Amino acid sequence: MSTEQIPQGANVEIISKNEKKARELVKKLNLKQIKGITRVTFKQRGNLIYAIDQPDVYRSAAGTYVVFGEAKVDDLNKRIAESQAAQEQAAAAQQAASSNKTTEDKSPEAITADLEQASLQPKVEEAEEDDGEVDESGLEAKDIDIIVDQTGTSRAKAVKALRKHDGDMVNAIMELS
Structure with a gap:
């Protein structure tokens, strides 16, 4: 049966020759399949994680596990950096939103008065202390x-x-x- 003859939406699992051989060997070793596992992860140095979604997991009597599935690399450092960047952006957006809520008089007269007041204050303080x-x-x-x-x-x-x-x-x- 070719791939053109498979009806659309059918749940068909295509298994390679090597995987078929491995599954036959697993049966010969009397490994028991464990149902209900949705994800298996392997952690390596440097926070590098290999994740297998929807794996086939087998267990031997001695406690050894055999896992079949497609391993995908998941870099934990990258995930942490992305989450920190998202948190910083959220904090900046929140700060910008709170600063926009305050209403100030932005007329030219008010700005000029603020500038004059700011420029006069340090001169008064310095004059008092340096007398x-x-x-x-x-x-x-x-x-x-x-x-x-x-x-x-x-x-x-x-x-x-x-x-x-x-x-x-x-x-x-x-x-x-």
């Missing part, structure tokens, strides 16, 4: 220099933060950054 000489007594100059380098703030702010945290550089840097 006088900074008293660095009791503090090490290298600690102050490290804080200035790490946070990019003025020396007066670094001294003030160090005094507030009793010379603890870590807490001073955390406050200023």
Whole structure:
């Protein structure tokens, strides 16, 4: 019977010669077929997985299994990367949706006022802190220099933060950054 003579929609399983031989040997070895298994997976190093869907599984009396079916490679690292990318996209979409919900006044006057307010605030803070000489007594100059380098703030702010945290550089840097 050729493939043209098989009616459409018929469930026909075509078995190769090698598979026929293997099945005959399985029968000679007294292996018992196990029904109800829908998927068999084999894991290899590097999260590489071989999966066999709808396998024929046989078990020997000693506990050895023989599996027949078409093995497909399933790379777990690729699946993990794809799921992380999908989660990141969902988080970005959620964040964009939440930021679009907030309504702000986008008139030119409001934007100009916001810009003026933002540009005036740092000047006022710097003027307040840089007015006088900074008293660095009791503090090490290298600690102050490290804080200035790490946070990019003025020396007066670094001294003030160090005094507030009793010379603890870590807490001073955390406050200023």
